[in-house]
Amino acid sequence: MNNQKNRIIATTILSITTIITGCNGSESSSEATTSPPSAYACSIETNNTSNDLRIYQVMVESFIDGDTNIGHGTGYGSSHHNGDIQGIIDSLDYIKSLGMNAIWMTPVFNSEPLKGQDHWADRLDATGYFATDYFTIDPRFGDIDKAKELVETAHKKGLYVFFDGVFGHHKANIMPSPTGQLPSGASNPVSYPESLPFYQEVAEYWIKELKIDGWRLDQAYQVPTDAWTEIRRTVDQASSSVTYTNSDGQIVNPLGYMVAEIWNNENYIKETGYGEQDNPALCSAYDFPVRYRVVETFAVNESNVGNKGGKWLDEGMRLHALYPDHAKPNLMLGNHDLVRFGDLLQRGNIANPEDAEYWQRYKAAISFQAAYTGPITLYYGDEIGDQLDGFSQQVTNDTCAIDGLCDDHVARTSAKIEGISVSLNTKQLNLKAYVTELMTLRAQHPALSSGQRTNIIATENAYVDHKQFTDDILLYLVSTSDQTQTLTLAANNIGSKGTLTNLQSGTKLNLAGGLYEIELAPFEAKFLSVDQPSIEGPIENDSSKPNPDNDSFMAQCDNPTMNEPGPITETLYVVGDFSDSNWKHVSSRAFQYKGDGVYQVVVNEKIGSYKMQYASNDWAQQFTADNTTLSLGQEATLVPGGYGKDTATTIFQAGHYVWSLKFANDGTPEQTMIAQCP
Known part of the structure; x- marks a missing residue:
């Protein structure tokens, strides 16, 4: 927590500025919504510190049973369902040993059973995501004294502590705050601005009571951005009002970090989370778009x-340019709502835990996290390649929830903590050591967590970034292939004029004839320091930029509409997660017949990454690209679609684009294309 040493001064200035501007966290909720709030900037100090966050996520009820006298005993997923706060305390040394510097716990507030509630409600109570009393610790997890012990012990060990804030919904039997506030409207979602004072009090209470360092924000899209601005202001003010002694013996303020869960594409995350460049809402959000690209x-x-x-x-990393400057995406590989990476390897029939490739691919994915500019989060078990025996394929029957095998909770397995709940095998220990090595490397090299990224290579088989933060300059290389390969890097392209040093092995790579020859084993990652950087710096790769040049009929935007039906009897639409339609059929995305089996529609598109299918109004007819990826200006095979078969495409320049579908005379799908209009 060395970066915290100036936070008292910084937050004092922040408080003074807040008073001068006449803004405070207790202003009426009607003012926060009926008139635009004054712009409230993200804290530079908090944003800079958050880059170096290495968060370890804990699902409390499925983690470690530290107190056998308490526990829910039920829940979603396959765990023992008896995890508690004591179990987290018992695991802090383990978490710290991984090189992590923060923990995020799923909600620990009390969810009081309703009279006669069924077992499904009991299971939901164990998650903590529908709370009754936001100001009391769930007695099945512990109590206020145990929570205080956890936070104080974590701080002494150099770990930040983040609680999980559910500020958009609650259980039906909600209880008032200490000052008598209650959320307003329905229970899911609540109404804003009327609910704002209640959730401001929640956010403030636990920072002042326990000195937590901030909040992970569940389903953050349920809360309007202007309300998030006011809650963030409250968190900043509360954080500036209390202090604790960190592991270095420094008296510091809680960090005041807030990170949103918005499970959607970049444009939606910006719209519902980050807000605008000149009017910030939230300052950090989980990077679901890049997470999917990593696992894919x-x-x-x-x-x-x-x-x-x-x-x-x-492509995914370049789309960060869509976000305002204050945005700090946080990259995770998994969480409690996603399928574990190890199970995904098996779902794809790629590798099993018995295979060396399983562990190498795991290392490759974690290496990408380690090289990511911005905060990162590691879900418990990822450090040992955890997976669920007997599960890999999606279970869609009615009993998946009873068996704990539905995709949205199958990752909630009993924690395997070395020396506490299990003894790890050799392969698990090897991956754990690798994770520790990379987290240590990340802590030592700010170019990894805070550096400017310049892409050098982005092909189907390899990815290379140049990372620089002041005089810390390095290269991150990772193979995306199952074949051994040799990369040839020109010295002028990577901004180097001397040796490169492998930061893990210490070996040096010499320059020969202006080139470096670097061998990569399948899915191997390397971190190389640039020992003698050139004044000119690196040259950005442009090979991944789309090439829209195509003069085929399907690429033309002005083909006349034919007065005949063509081979398809129902009108098809481009249906996807576009901001103008959000998976709805809209007339502006309806195809028209252009002749020769070709249907087209021209749409004004925004920059972004999108998922879509081509579908009739009743979804009886669905089509998608064969490999579920559509590159600009390139034809792809059109095939029948369906659940989970969305086509993905990336648009880097706003403007008009023509979507095209081609069918045979008998209605058999043939080709699809998207092309930019002149």
């Missing part, structure tokens, strides 16, 4: 889509 590159996603490469990763 090194494994498969939950819909069994994979086989991507370095270009796919680079």
Whole structure:
């Protein structure tokens, strides 16, 4: 926590500024919504410190049973369901030993059973995500004294502590705050601005009571952005009002970090989370878009889509340009609502825990996290390659929830903590050591967590970034191929004029004839320091930029509409997660027949990454690209679609685009394309 040493001064200035501008966290909720709030900037100090966050996520009820006298004993997933706060305290040394510097716990507030509630409600109570009393610790997890012990012990060990804030919904039997406030409206979602004072009090209470360092924000899209601005202001003020002694003996303020869960694409995260450049809402959000690209590159996603490469990763990283400057995306590999990476490797029939490739792909995915600019989060068990025996394929029957095998909770397995609940095998220990090595490397090299990224190579087989933060300059290389390869890097392209040093092995790579020859084993990652950087710096790769040049009929935007039906009897639409339609059929995305079996529609598109299918109004007819990826200006095979078969495409320049579908005379799908209009 060395970066905290100036936070008292910084937050004092922040408080003075707040008083001068006449803004405070207790202003009426009607003022927060009926008139635009004054712009409230993200704290530079908090944003800079958050880059170096290495968060370890704990699902409390499925983690460690530290007190056998308490526990829910039921829940979603396959765990023992008896995890508690004592179990987290017992595991702090283990978490710290991984090189992590923060923990995020799922909600620990009391969810009081309703009279006669069924077992499904009991299971939901164990998650903590529908609370009754936001100001009391769930007695099945512990009590206020145990929670205080956890926070104080974590701080002494150099770990920040983040609680999970559910500020958009609650259980029906909600209890008032200490000052008598209650949320307003329905229980899911609540109404804003009327509910704002209640949730401001929640956010403030636990910072002042326990000195927690901030909040993870569940389903953050349920809360309006202007309300988030006011809650963030409250968190900043509360954090500036209390102090604790950190592991270095420094008296510091709680960090005041807030990170949103918005499970959607970049444009939606910006709209509902980050807000605008000149009017920030939240300052950090989980990077779901890049998470999916990582698993689709090194494994498969939950819909069994994979086989991507370095270009796919680079496209996702470049889309960060959509976000305002204050945005701090936080990259995770998994969480309690996603399928574990190890199970995805098996779902894709790629590798099993008995295979060396399983562990190498795991290392590759974690290496991408380690090289990521911005905060990162590691879900418990990822450090040992955890997976659920007997599960890999999606279970869709009615009993999946009873068996704990539904995709949205199957990752809630009993924690395997070395020396506490299990003894790890050799392969698990090897991955754990690798994670520790990379987290230590990340702590030592700010270029990894805070550096400017310049992509050097982005092909189907490899990905290379140049990372620089002041005089800390390095290269991150990772293979996205199952074949050994040799990369040839020109010295002028990577901004180097001397040796490169492998930061893990210490070996040096010499320059020969202006080139470096670097061998990568399948899915191997390397971190190389640039020992003698050139004044000119690196040259950004442009091979992943789309090439829209195509003069085929399907690429033309002005083809006349034919006065005949064509081979398809129902009107088809481009239906996807576009901001103008959000998976709805809208007339502006309806195809028209252009002749020769071709249907087209021209749409004004925004920059972004999108998922879609081509579907009739009743979804009876659905079509998608064969490999579920559509590159600009390139024809792809059109095939029948369906659940989990969405086509993905990336648009880097706003403007008009023509979507095209081609069918045979008998209605058999043939080709699809998207092309930019002149």
